[in-house]
Amino acid sequence: MSGNRYRVLELAVLGLLHETPMHGYELRKRLNALLGTFRAFGYGSLYPCLKDLLGLGLIAEEQPEGPAGPARQRSGRRSKIVYRLTADGKERLQDLLAESGPAAWEDDGFGVHFAFFGQTRADIRLRILEGRRSRLxxxxxxxxxxxxxxxxxxxxxxxxLHRHGLESVEREVRWLNELIASERESGSVPPPPSARHAENGTSADSHPG
Amino acid sequence: MSGNRYRVLELAVLGLLHETPMHGYELRKRLNALLGTFRAFGYGSLYPCLKDLLGLGLIAEEQPEGPAGPARQRSGRRSKIVYRLTADGKERLQDLLAESGPAAWEDDGFGVHFAFFGQTRADIRLRILEGRRSRLxxxxxxxxxxxxxxxxxxxxxxxxLHRHGLESVEREVRWLNELIASERESGSVPPPPSARHAENGTSADSHPG
DNA sequence: GTTAGCATGTAAGGAGTTACATGATTTT
DNA sequence: AAAATCATGTAACTCCTTACATGCTAAC
Structure with missing residues (x-):
C-alpha cells in the first residue's frame, strides 16, 4: 500500500494536480500532452501510481459535497474519481521541484522537471540546466x-550512427547554452557566489525567444 | 537457467562475438563503443546475459587447446572466460538480423540493429529505415x-520543451530520408513489388520549416 | 444496435540497474 | 605498498509495460 516507486510519474501527477483536480483518464491525456515526445504512459502505469500516492496521503479523492451527500460524481459519465492534492502532496511537490541533483538532470527525470520549470525557483532551474549540460x-x-x-x-x-548520435547530443548542448544564457539575462539570478539566491518574484515568465 | 530476456543485449553480444571471440570485460567495452550515445551497459547487465546465452547454447567458452590441456587462459591476467559463437548462435544471429518489424525500429532496438547494418541484407535495412520513419x-x-x-x-x-522535442524528431526523420535515398541509390534494392510507390524517391521530404 | 471513446483497474512479467562482493595484475 | 585497472559475478530492486478484464455512454 505504501512504498512509492514512480519517480517520473510522481512529479508529473503531483504537478498536474496542483494546477487543478482531475480524474485518472484525463490526467493521462494531459500527462502525455505535457511530456510530448519525451515519454508516454499507459493506464497500467498511471492507476497503480495514483493508488500509491493515495496510500501515501499525497492525493485524495475529491468529495463534491452535493446536497444529496458525498457520492461519487454520477453526473457526467461513469462514476469518476477526481483526485486533488493534499497538504502533504503540496509539500512533497515543493520538495521534488527543489531537487537540483542528478535525479533532475539525468535522461529520465530531466523532461518532467523541465516541463514544470514554470513552478520552479530560478536558481534551481539554472542548476538543473547546468547539471544536464555537464552530464552531456x-x-x-x-x-x-x-x-x-x-x-x-x-x-x-x-x-x-555515431556521427548522428554525437550531433544530437551537441545540438542539445547548444540548446542548453541558449536556455542558460536566457535564464541569466532575464536578471534575478546572480551566478551563485556560494549558494545564496536573491529573493525575486518574477520566476516564471522568462522564456527564450 | 534458460529463458532469454535481453532483447538489445542478445543481438549486440552475438553480433560482436561473430566478429571475434572475446571475454566479458572486453565485450562490454566494445559494446559501449559500438552503441555510442545510444546506450551503455554495466557488468550487472552483461554477465547475467552471457550466462543465459551460455545456457541456451548460443555461445560457448572457448577452450584454447594448449599443449598442457584445456585449462582456462592463465597466460594473460586473471583466468578470463573467452566466449565464442556456437553454430546455434550463428543461426540465431541471422534470425535477429533478418528481423524487420517493430522490434528493429522502435527506440530500444533500432540503435543495435542499425549498428549491425553492415551484416544485414539490403532489403531488410530498407524496411527497418522505412519502418522507423513511419513510426516517427x-x-x-x-x-x-x-x-x-x-x-x-x-x-x-x-x-x-515541445519545440525542441519536435525538432529532434524532425531531424531524425530527415536523417532517415537521406539514409533511405542513399540505400536506394546504391542499387541492388528493387522497390518491393507489392508495396508500390510512385517513381520518385523523394516521397518523404515534406517537413515543415 | 454496434462501434468508438470514456473510465477504472489487476497480474504478471520485462529488461534491465544498483549496490555489493571478490580477487588478480599492472602501474606509480 | 598503494592505487588503478582488469576481471567476474550475485541479490535485490526498479519502474514501469503488456495483456487482460470490466462496464458505461455517446455517436453513427
Missing part, C-alpha cells in the same frame, strides 16, 4: 574517446 | 495534435 559534455567526451580508440574497426554504418 | 511520423502527428488541443494552457517552458 561528459558523455560527449566519453564517446569521442571511445571512438578514437576503436575508430579503425568500425564500419561505415556504425560511424554514421 | 506517427509520433509527430500525435504530438502535434495533442499540442493543438492543449496549446492555450501550456506555459512557455513546456512549449519550449
Amino acid at each position: 559534455e561528459e558523455r560527449l567526451d566519453g564517446v569521442r574517446a571511445a571512438m578514437a580508440r576503436t575508430r579503425e574497426r568500425l564500419d561505415s554504418y556504425t560511424l554514421e | 511520423e506517427e509520433r509527430l502527428d500525435g504530438v502535434r495534435a495533442a499540442m493543438a488541443r492543449t496549446r492555450e494552457r501550456l506555459d512557455s517552458y513546456t512549449l519550449e
Whole structure:
C-alpha cells in the first residue's frame, strides 16, 4: 500500500494536480500532452501510481459535497474519481521541484522537471540546466574517446550512427547554452557566489525567444 | 537457467562475438563503443546475459587447446572466460538480423540493429529505415495534435520543451530520408513489388520549416 | 444496435540497474 | 605498498509495460 516507486510519474501527477483536480483518464491525456515526445504512459502505469500516492496521503479523492451527500460524481459519465492534492502532496511537490541533483538532470527525470520549470525557483532551474549540460559534455567526451580508440574497426554504418548520435547530443548542448544564457539575462539570478539566491518574484515568465 | 530476456543485449553480444571471440570485460567495452550515445551497459547487465546465452547454447567458452590441456587462459591476467559463437548462435544471429518489424525500429532496438547494418541484407535495412520513419511520423502527428488541443494552457517552458522535442524528431526523420535515398541509390534494392510507390524517391521530404 | 471513446483497474512479467562482493595484475 | 585497472559475478530492486478484464455512454 505504501512504498512509492514512480519517480517520473510522481512529479508529473503531483504537478498536474496542483494546477487543478482531475480524474485518472484525463490526467493521462494531459500527462502525455505535457511530456510530448519525451515519454508516454499507459493506464497500467498511471492507476497503480495514483493508488500509491493515495496510500501515501499525497492525493485524495475529491468529495463534491452535493446536497444529496458525498457520492461519487454520477453526473457526467461513469462514476469518476477526481483526485486533488493534499497538504502533504503540496509539500512533497515543493520538495521534488527543489531537487537540483542528478535525479533532475539525468535522461529520465530531466523532461518532467523541465516541463514544470514554470513552478520552479530560478536558481534551481539554472542548476538543473547546468547539471544536464555537464552530464552531456561528459558523455560527449566519453564517446569521442571511445571512438578514437576503436575508430579503425568500425564500419561505415556504425560511424554514421555515431556521427548522428554525437550531433544530437551537441545540438542539445547548444540548446542548453541558449536556455542558460536566457535564464541569466532575464536578471534575478546572480551566478551563485556560494549558494545564496536573491529573493525575486518574477520566476516564471522568462522564456527564450 | 534458460529463458532469454535481453532483447538489445542478445543481438549486440552475438553480433560482436561473430566478429571475434572475446571475454566479458572486453565485450562490454566494445559494446559501449559500438552503441555510442545510444546506450551503455554495466557488468550487472552483461554477465547475467552471457550466462543465459551460455545456457541456451548460443555461445560457448572457448577452450584454447594448449599443449598442457584445456585449462582456462592463465597466460594473460586473471583466468578470463573467452566466449565464442556456437553454430546455434550463428543461426540465431541471422534470425535477429533478418528481423524487420517493430522490434528493429522502435527506440530500444533500432540503435543495435542499425549498428549491425553492415551484416544485414539490403532489403531488410530498407524496411527497418522505412519502418522507423513511419513510426516517427506517427509520433509527430500525435504530438502535434495533442499540442493543438492543449496549446492555450501550456506555459512557455513546456512549449519550449515541445519545440525542441519536435525538432529532434524532425531531424531524425530527415536523417532517415537521406539514409533511405542513399540505400536506394546504391542499387541492388528493387522497390518491393507489392508495396508500390510512385517513381520518385523523394516521397518523404515534406517537413515543415 | 454496434462501434468508438470514456473510465477504472489487476497480474504478471520485462529488461534491465544498483549496490555489493571478490580477487588478480599492472602501474606509480 | 598503494592505487588503478582488469576481471567476474550475485541479490535485490526498479519502474514501469503488456495483456487482460470490466462496464458505461455517446455517436453513427
